[in-house]
Amino acid sequence: MWTLEELEPEIDDIRTRIQQHRRGLKEYFVARDEEIDLAILCAVAQEPLLLVGPPGTAKSDLVVKLTESLGLGAGDYFEYMLTKFTEPSEILGPIDIAVLKEGRYLRRTRGMLPDCRVAFLDEIFKSNSAILNTLLTILNERKFYQDGQPTPVRLVMLFAATNDIPDQSELEAMADRFILKIETKPVKDRHFEELIDAGVMNESYRASGHKPWTRGAASLDDFLKLKRFMDLSFGMGREPGRDRAQWFPRPVFAEMRRIVRALETEDKVMVSDRKLVKLYKVIRTQAFLNHGGAVQTSDLNLLAYVGNRRDEIPVVASKVKALLGLGG
Amino acid sequence: MRYCLLLTGTASDGATLAVLLEAAPFLAERTWSVMLDMSGPGSAIACEALDAVLADRLMPRGLPLATAAEEDETLVLRPLRGEGQVRWSWWKQRSAPRLVEALRLRRVPGEPLVEEALFVMRSDSEAPRRLLERLLLLGRSDAQVVSFVDEAGAGRFAVKVKAPPIYLMMAARDGGDEVAVYGRNGGSPLWVAWSFEHASPGPAAASLARTNQAALVDRDGAWLRTSAEWRVRAILDAVAPELEAPRVALTSIASEVRFRVPIRLAPAAMVDPDLWLLTSEQLLELEPLIEVSTSDELSRLTVGRLTGADGTVYLLRERVRPGVPRMAGRVSDTLGVPGYSQVAGADNLYVPTGRRLMPVLRRDDLRALLGLERAHAVVITEDRDGPRVVTIAAVDEQPLQRWIDYVATDRRLELDKLLERSVFEFPEVTIEWPKEVRQPAPKKPGPREAPIKRAPPPKPKVVEEVASAVDFDAAAHLRALREQVRTLERRVVAGGCDEPEVWQELGEIKAELGEGDEAADCFEMALLHAGPPYDARLAERLMVAIRGSDSDDALTEWVVADRRTPAEASRLGASLVARVAAQRFPADELMQLALPIFADPRLPVSRRLAWAVLAGWHRHARDRLGVTRAKEAILGGINERGLSELHDLPRFVRHALAREGEDASEETSEARADRLQQGQLIALEAMWHEAVHAGLPDMDAPTAFLRLIFAVGFARLGARGLAHELVAPVELELDVHEIPNRALFRLYMARLAHESSGGSAEVWAAEVARTVEGIREPRAQQAVLWLQKRSMWLRTGPVEEAAASRATRFKLPPGVDVSGLAEVVAREVSAGARSFDYLIAEAVDVCVRRALASGSDAVVAEVLANAEPGLANIQILSHRAEAVAACIHGAASLGDDAMLGRLLEALVNIARSDKLGSARELVRATQRGLAALRRFGGLEPARALLEALARVHAYTSGDQIALSATVATGFVQIGEERVADEVLDTLCTQVLGNGLDYVTRAQGGLAVAQALRHWPNSPRVERFRRFVAKLPVFRDTFTTSRYYDTHKILILESVVDSLADSRTRHSDRVQGFLDQEEHALRRRIVTDWSAVCGR
Structure with missing residues (x-):
């Protein structure tokens, strides 16, 4: 594991590479800057990202291209479309029959979700409760249970997509694990020509097996190193409030508090304590990634993605943009 | 040293104050001196009346009393109960006219929600503009503004907002002293600094109400009193919007600018066509339809012959009758030509069916543009170069039936020769083409123009041909073949004959007799019942009979065509079957295009040919899925539509069925049909005479009805002369009848004329409406309508039951x-x-x-x-x-x-x-x-x-x-x-x-x-x-x-x-x-x- 001393000399280069990587990826999409920015940020912060939108709005394409651009090794990427009939063994791996004869209940996880680094789960809310519960543990604790014993998972990045967020209380816990959710909308109305052109190019790439986006500027290691650096910097000083005092200017912090409070009281958006802490860290990570320093008011735009329900997401996005536009 | 009461700035102060007022109520209205600890929430309040005596009296009640003394700017508080002294080094003092105004506000944790907020700021600062701008950006145009002036004349500006945006309240609170924000609930006159609460809000509000005042209480508890009535304005009244941008003014002027807008044909809903413009070759394609149509159906089709720059064109039109199914679909299917339908709102303008004129013009513009008033009809045709306007100045249309002569002979070869010498004799009219394509007028064609081959439809001029001109042996051979044909036909006309040998033999004989189309039907039957793999020779015979082609080019052309005539579709099918049977398989790519064509139940070929194509290929390809889908497509089509009389019924079967039971005679089906009609006529005449013999008084209304009804029957059977004989007395004595009967008689006479002329449903409806409206007396009108609506001949529109049966109210759920x-x-x-x-x-x-x-x-x-x-x-x-x-x-x-x-x-x-x-x-x-x-x-x-x-x-x-x-x-x-x-x-x-x-x-x-x-x-x-x-x-x-x-x-x-x-x-x-x-x-x-x- 890298130390702060090891990382400090190269951290600016890593930031630069990731930013280049982000810019490079945007070239293959039309009007998806927002989604790509968020996906890159979540990849750095190792927070799961939920893409919500109707079919055909580049959700899968975005995740697939991003993961392909990271140059993952064999078995590092796991992708699955969930249905209500999907069984846990399809995600976590089948039961090892040989071991079962010995009375132990172990799964063969090779090539499955617990064994991969990056995962993409499509239609996540259509899965059944057995899978959802397992996923909760994996997302919370980065581990799952084998024969009653917690086993760490290698998963660092999780992307999920859904057409809708069902309004069911049993799914709220899973929805809350996704700190950030973004609505992907069709872009054809505003970018008709560009969409056609880009679509034709993509088809051409697909037909020829050519994947120029895989020549990404950053590697998976860069993302992991930046995350490690952030984790270490959060713990520097070992005294409460130190990080905030150093990296979060008081007016910006007050602005964050005002917006969160306004969302809670006026729009009834539930921001749990866990979510608030994670939001702080994600905002800090974005600030560091984008400009390498203290948080600025513009970094609070991430609050636009804290909506939980499908109908909440656009309301929260426009509300946060409006409040930030008031100028503090 | 003063005696004072210590307040902690917490909820316990409420109890302290309650005890104080209970013991010494007079203190409520005394003037108080308030000392505030600026580094904490505590305060101490002192009053002149609170002296040593009173303090002694209050002490037993447990009140936190103390003495206050100032030492070197530090306030020293010594509790009377003996605890250690308290020193406030940063403190502030003010006075309050009564106890409720002496109380310091308590901080409420978090950000409490209030019903109403009041933002107060100096009116000469930037704060009002900024706040109003933010409120408007948040869409809060419901806010109200108030202006105050204090005793010193300084202006204050306040904004009152219900359900205030918490963001702005927090921003005001966090932003220092520039904007003070107060909140209240329930319309209280007490506005308290937001995030704080008053220790005794009830008495405070009551004291304000007594004096009809309102008060703004700041964090220290200081009161700013105002009148309870505020002069509020809407927020928009307080805003003077401005836009710094150059201004340009535009003035309307009269303009004569007109734009050239090309009229074009655009897709529209498919409707039944009303007319067709046909070449002579296309007109001949009507032959199969004519053969299977009744005389009644044929009488609904009219033909006009037109000449113009494009040569001779035939105008075929369907006369629509009320309650009678349209023939348009069958005509179009037979011809492979979609035809033209009338444009709504223009009586004589026609466009290709499934097309409409774009943009929609006013009727007057359309008339002027296309010259509709000068023309009998205007047809907008369309080809690859775009639309063409065909103006038909005048046309003499005759029923198609008039141009058909059915020839009763068994000698088909001779018949063919006779038919080859047939000519059309349509009356000639001129056709006016658009100016830009106007050609010099063609020479008037001779009367024998447009020779045709093997055509029964137009009236043939029969040239006498003596039988002796034909070789005697050949004639005997032909007779023998005919006899064989009849024998075999008897075996198959009952339907369901599945012996391929019988069909093949019949086909061979028919081919020898030169009846290629009928031979093709038989070969199709033989192939079908023999099953795949198909016999190559038999398939070849089918292809030849149907005039198919073996070449790849022809196959490709037929497969990729946008539309195929029935003949082309049959040729394609027969050719494919022949190629597969002969093991010279067409290219896979071609078959991928051809298979869906034959799986389409609407393809105008027999279902047996369609199945032969599909089954032959899938068997060769051993494609189980393909053959299953083909089976479902063909059976599904049959289930939905049944077999088609036009495509699935071999033509000779219709004649054979008509001849059935009359085997001994040499009579043809047409002759038999004539005889049948004669029989019906004789029967009707006999019935009429029986009725007459029973005695018919000439002036009787029932007699008149009897005459009219029989007259319509006679007219239907072609005895128009007799029909008119029956009607004439009724017509002469019309005036002696009651008004309703007069009208009904007129309607029957109109029906008679309608039957003869083949008028449309609309014309009939108009006729009925005119007659009924001509009756002024309502009871008489009712009497006419009573019968008119029940009579099968007089009623207008479709039969109710048939109409009702078509409407299905249940809809399958979507998806x-x-x-x-x-x-x-x-x-x-x-x-x-x-x-x-x-x-x-x-x-x-x-x-x-x-x-x-x-x-x-x-x-x-x-x-x-x-x-x-x-x-x-x-x-x-x-x-x-x-x-x-x-x-x-x-x-x-x-x-x-x-x-x-x-x-x-x-x-x-x-x-x-x-x-x-x-x-x-x-x-x-x-x-x-x-x-x-x-x-x-x-x-x-x-x-x-x-x-x-x-x-x-x-x-x-x-x-x-x-x-x-x-x-x-x-x-x-x-x-x-x-x-x-x-x-x-x-x-x-x-x-x-x-x-x-x-x-x-x-x-x-x-x-x-x-x-x-x-x-x-x-x-x-x-x-x-x-x-x-x-x-x-x-x-x-x-x-x-x-x-x-x-x-x-x-x-x-x-x-x-x-x-x-x-x-x-x-x-x-x-x-x-x-x-x-x-x-x-x-x-x-x-x-x-x-x-x-x-x-």
């Missing part, structure tokens, strides 16, 4: 495909469906039909399995009968005898039930069930059903009659004419007997007349004579009987109409053949499919 039909039907018929019975019945019907159209037996079986158990849940029996009939249809297609037995029994039980409300649906259900059983080869179950129904005694006489008529018709249709006669005779006796009321008798009479249409001519006439002889028994008691006898007129109309009808009987025989063929074709398809799939 349901064939796999979901079973689920839908199960849900609909379930006991808890809570739907109307008619909707359930329709649901069953729709699901069964959709299942049948899928062509998949599994789907049909699944739907039926779910539907059958729930049929008993349909309480209304007439609706249940409809659902049962739908299931019979499905079960018959599956050949599920057990289920059929159960369903037929259910139908019979419904007929027996005394709860059957109306027999109408039962009759319809029985007819549908019988039709399905005949189609699917279920003659035995059909017979069993009819026998069971014949024994049923319906609850009412009317129902019994309707049921008996249906049963009798059913027996005739399955060939049990003897039993049918018995049933019908019983029915006739019942109707003409004395046991029925007037209405039931009339209904029975009409039902019998309707049923008799299915009988051969001779027994039909016999029975009708009985009816006419007993006409007086059809009485009525309607109020209109002072003018006319409704029932007699309706019965007579029905009898005459039925007598002059030769179509129904012939259609039954044709349908019988098609039913047999369909059954055989199904068997073959299943056999071929099983061979490939190994099932």
Whole structure:
């Protein structure tokens, strides 16, 4: 594991590479800057990202291209479309029959979700409760249970997509694990020509097996190193409030508090304590990634993605943009 | 040193104050001195009245009293109870006129919600502008503004907001002293600094109310009093919006600018075409249609000959009649030409069907642009270069029938020669082309222009050809061949002949006789029944007979064409079958295009050829999935549409059927048809004379009706002279009749003219409307309408029952495909469906039909399995009968005898039930069930059903009659004419007997007349004579009987109409053949499919 001393000399280069990587990826999409920015940020912060939108709005394409651009090794990427009939063994791996004869209940996880680094789960809310519960543990604790014993998972990045967020209380816990959710909308109305052109190019790439986006500027290691650096910097000083005092200017912090409070009281958006802490860290990570320093008011735009329900997401996005536009 | 009360700035202060006021209430209105700890929430309040004496008195009550003394700017507080002293180094002092104003506010944790907020700021600062801007950005234009001036004359600006944005309150609180924000709840006059609360809000508000004042209380508890009434303004009144941008003003002026907008043709909904513009070659393509059409149908088509820059063009037009199915679809299918339909709102403008003019113009503009007023008709045609305007200045149209001569001869070779010398003799008119394409006028063509080959449609000028000119041996050979043909045809005309050798032999002979098209039909039959792999030589014979092509280029051209005429589609099919049979397989790519063409049920070729193409190829490719899909496509198409009389009925079968029973004679079908018509005419004449001999008073209204009805009948049978003879006396004596009768007579005469001229439905409706509106007296008008609406000849629009049967109110849920039909039907018929019975019945019907159209037996079986158990849940029996009939249809297609037995029994039980409300649906259900059983080869179950129904005694006489008529018709249709006669005779006796009321008798009479249409001519006439002889028994008691006898007129109309009808009987025989063929074709398809799939 890298130390702060090891990382400090190269951290600016890593930031630069990731930013280049982000810019490079945007070239293959039309009007998806927002989604790509968020996906890159979540990849750095190792927070799961939920893409919500109707079919055909580049959700899968975005995740697939991003993961392909990271140059993952064999078995590092796991992708699955969930249905209500999907069984846990399809995600976590089948039961090892040989071991079962010995009375132990172990799964063969090779090539499955617990064994991969990056995962993409499509239609996540259509899965059944057995899978959802397992996923909760994996997302919370980065581990799952084998024969009653917690086993760490290698998963660092999780992307999920859904057409809708069902309004069911049993799914709220899973929805809350996704700190950030973004609505992907069709872009054809505003970018008709560009969409056609880009679509034709993509088809051409697909037909020829050519994947120029895989020549990404950053590697998976860069993302992991930046995350490690952030984790270490959060713990520097070992005294409460130190990080905030150093990296979060008081007016910006007050602005964050005002917006969160306004969302809670006026729009009834539930921001749990866990979510608030994670939001702080994600905002800090974005600030560091984008400009390498203290948080600025513009970094609070991430609050636009804290909506939980499908109908909440656009309301929260426009509300946060409006409040930030008031100028503090 | 002063005595003071210590307050902690917490909730416990409330109790302290309550005890203080209880012990010394007078302190409430005294002036207080307030000392505030600026580094904490505490405060100390002192009052002159709170002296040592009072302090001693209050001490026992536990109040936190202390002495306060200032030492070096530090306030030293010494509690009287002896605890250690408290020192406030940063403190502030103020005075308060009463106790409630001396209390310091308490901080409330977090950000409390308030009902109303008041933002207060200096009016001369930037803060008001910024706040108003933010409120408006957040869409809070409901806020109100207030201006204050304090005692020193300093202006304050306040904004009052209900349900205030918490963001702005927090921003104000966090932003220092620039903006103070106060909150209140429940309309209290006490505005408290936001995030704080007053220790004693009730008394404070009460004190303000007493003086009609409001107060703003800051964090330290200092009060700013104002009047309770504020002069508030809307926020927008306080805003002076400005836009720094250059201004440009535009002024409207008169303009004559006009833009050239090209008119074009755009896609529109497909409608039936009204006319066609045809070349002479295209006109000849009508031949197959003419052969299978009745004279009545042909009389509805008119032809006009036009000349112009493009040479000779024929204008074919359909005259639409009310209540008569359109021929347009059949004409277009036959010609392979879509035709032109009339533009709504323009009487004489036509555009290609499925197209419309864009943009939509005002009618006057359209008239001016296209010269509609000067032309007889304007047709906008379209080719690759765009639209063309064809102006028809004048045209002389004649019924197509007039240009057809049917030649009665067995000597086909001679006939062909005669026909080759035939010419058209249409009257000539001129056609005006648009100016830009106007050509020099062509020379007037000679009278023998446009020679045609083998064309029966136009009137042929027959050139006498003596038989001796033909070689005697050849003639004998031909006769022998003809004899052979007739022998073989007798074997196949019953339908369902599945012996390929018979068909092949017949085909070979017909080919030798030069009857290529008929030979092709036979070869198709032979191929079909021989099954794949097809015999290469036979397939080759088919291709030659049908004039197909072996070349790849031709195949490709036919496959990629946008449209294919029926002839081209047949050639393509025959060529593909031949190539596959000869093992010279077409390219896969070509077949990928061709297969969907032949799987389309709308392709204008016989279903047997379509199946031969698909089955031959899939067998070669060993494509199980392909052959299964092909089977489902073909069977689905047959289930949905049945076999086509135009494409699936070999042409010679129609003639052979007409000749059936007359084998000994050499008479042709046309001659026989003429003879049949003569027979009908003679029968009608005989009936007329019988009526006359009975004595007809000349001035009698019933006599006039009798004359008119017979006249229409004679006109229908072609005896127009006789018809006019009958009408003339009525016309002469018209004025002596009552007003309603006069109008009705005029209507019958108009009907006579209408029959002769072939006028359209619209024209007839207008005629009726004009006549009815001409009657001023309402009662007389009612009397006319009473009969007009009931008469089958006088009414306008379609028959109500037919119209009602077309409307289906049940709609399948969106997104349901064939796999979901079973689920839908199960849900609909379930006991808890809570739907109307008619909707359930329709649901069953729709699901069964959709299942049948899928062509998949599994789907049909699944739907039926779910539907059958729930049929008993349909309480209304007439609706249940409809659902049962739908299931019979499905079960018959599956050949599920057990289920059929159960369903037929259910139908019979419904007929027996005394709860059957109306027999109408039962009759319809029985007819549908019988039709399905005949189609699917279920003659035995059909017979069993009819026998069971014949024994049923319906609850009412009317129902019994309707049921008996249906049963009798059913027996005739399955060939049990003897039993049918018995049933019908019983029915006739019942109707003409004395046991029925007037209405039931009339209904029975009409039902019998309707049923008799299915009988051969001779027994039909016999029975009708009985009816006419007993006409007086059809009485009525309607109020209109002072003018006319409704029932007699309706019965007579029905009898005459039925007598002059030769179509129904012939259609039954044709349908019988098609039913047999369909059954055989199904068997073959299943056999071929099983061979490939190994099932």
